[in-house]
Amino acid sequence: MADAALRLTALAEDLLGEALPVRIRAWDGSEAGPPGAPVLVVRHRRALRRLLWKPGELGLARAWVAGELDIEGDLYGALDLLAGLIWERGDSTDSVHPVRDPRMRAAAKALVRLGGALPPPAPPAEEMRRPAGRRHTKRRDKDAISHHYDVGNDFYELVLGPSMVYSCAYWESRDSTLEEAQRAKLDLVCRKLGLKEGDRLLDVGCGWGSMAIHAAREYGARVVGITLSREQAAYARKRIAEEGLTDRIEIRVQDYRDVKDGPYDAISSIGMAEHVGSVRYAEYADILYALLTEGGRLLNHQIARRPERDESAYHVDEFIDRYVFPDGELAPVGRTLAILEEAGFEARDVEPIREHYALTLRQWVANLESDWPRALRRTTPGRARIWRLYMAASALSFERNRIGVNQILAVKTPPGGASGMPLRARTWN
Known part of the structure; x- marks a missing residue:
């Protein structure tokens, strides 16, 4: 595989319904996206399995903490561009049912092909496990x-x-x-x-x-x-x-x-x-x-x-x-x-x-x-x-x-x- 970045870009744009404003560099060395834009680095295909099992913000967070995702270039510029696509969208993928929505089914199949259908990776050690019981005891x-x-x-x-x-x-x-x-x-x-x-x-x-x-x-x-x-x-x-x-x-x-x-x-x-x-x-x-x-x-x-x-x-x-x-x-x-x-x-x-x-x-x-x-x-x-x-x-x-x-x-x-x-x-x- 030498075109992972291109395939990831196409997948993201199909899911989001608009052009991706950042460049992607994948684990295979391939790159795709607008020249000169901040670069979202996908260091390991494990990041895709995290998104497969936890679509949206938590999957992205786990991949970032684990070092599987990174940003090169203007950090603030990249976050501002990505916020408009991920965190501030009214149709966030966090709220979309992965089985009932055809876009999500197609995205899940593409992630399996790119990231591998292995069991979900364990969360990074820095993650606070949700304790049982009432909050704020x-x-x-x-x-x-x-x-x-x-x-x-x-x-x-x-x-x-x-x-x-x-x-x-x-x-x-x-x-x-x-x-x-x-x-x-x-x-x-x-x-x-x-x-x-x-x-x-x-x-x-x-x-x-x-x-x-x-x-x-x-x-x-x-x-x-x-x-x-x-x-x-x-x-x-x-x-x-x-x-x-x-x-x-x-x-x-x-x-x-x-x-x-x-x-x-x-x-x-x-x-x-x-x-x-x-x-x-x-x-x-x-x-x-x-x-x-x-x-x-x-x-x-x-x-x-x-x-x-x-x-x-x-x-x-x-x-x-x-x-x-x-x-x-x-x-x-x-x-x-x-x-x-x-x-x-x-x-x-x-x-x-x-x-x-x-x-x-x-x-x-x-x-x-x-x-x-x-x-x-x-x-x-x-x-x-x-x-x-x-x-x-x-x-x-x-x-x-x-x-x-x-x-x-x-x-x-x-x-x-x-x-x-x-x-x-x-x-x-």
Whole structure:
């Protein structure tokens, strides 16, 4: 066989009903498609068997993680072109019955001829197996967090840089460095919370301790940081000791549902609420409200999806769910606001910063790609490929307004209405 690329291109175009905008290079060395376009490399025919047994997104994801698919050339350009054909089509092959639909029957036969009719390949080791039972129990949440965060602090150091902040930075300009932008974000959160000397701050989902350190060092706050990741907690404690802040910061491996030592003057939740899940979000909001003192502030920094006309049609991205954030869920910002208000909070400000996340993600991808051999030494090749794909695809999603990110400032306003907020919005102090 020396024409696999041509046959794959014809198959894809017949199935999709339009020309394939990327070039294909197959395992036999053949190439087909528009000259100069990004190249989709099919390194092994095993990728086709994955698509045969799992048509659509999950089959593609497994082939990518296993190294059987790759992209040469402009990664962002290729993903943008492929997104319009695969992930954003109303007639996605994920929803087509492979037996009843004649196109799918023909495609399945062609894949068998090209890829071989062998048993389905085992999923890559990096895939999170779907556990039985209810979502968002304490045990299941802990396993999901461990899957994402306990993959080696040295790998995250390479991707995130010295700040070790794994959430959207706040860019004063496109010429800022990632470190400057992350420091600006941490400072913005502290100012929105109105932190001052001696204030008690709960940092929910404290990561590697960056927010806790900034709040204690720059604002004199006394901080409790909680995480479900033991690797994050160990790293944060080491950093805190090196900063000489052990008398001001306590890091706990603790579920937010088990925090009982309120009240706190302020709560920061930065990139954590996406893990809570829709079935738990009202409970989450109630718990944070109860932990705050009267007049206390909550800063909720959270990714949001666009609302669906029919919310029952919303489905979790299979690649993200199996390989990146198991059990993670995105909600429209309006729904998040409503639940916070139902818990008793007064919403005082919403700042959308989605363009900032696109800039942040592109910098993380650049960090990863700049020393790819070291990345492969610090984690598995499959996990490095996962992070490269999900961060690049996410950058495009923010740029195209498919998803957003918002900082919501909410207050536990006491009876009588004295919120303690400034008269002018966004002066914060």
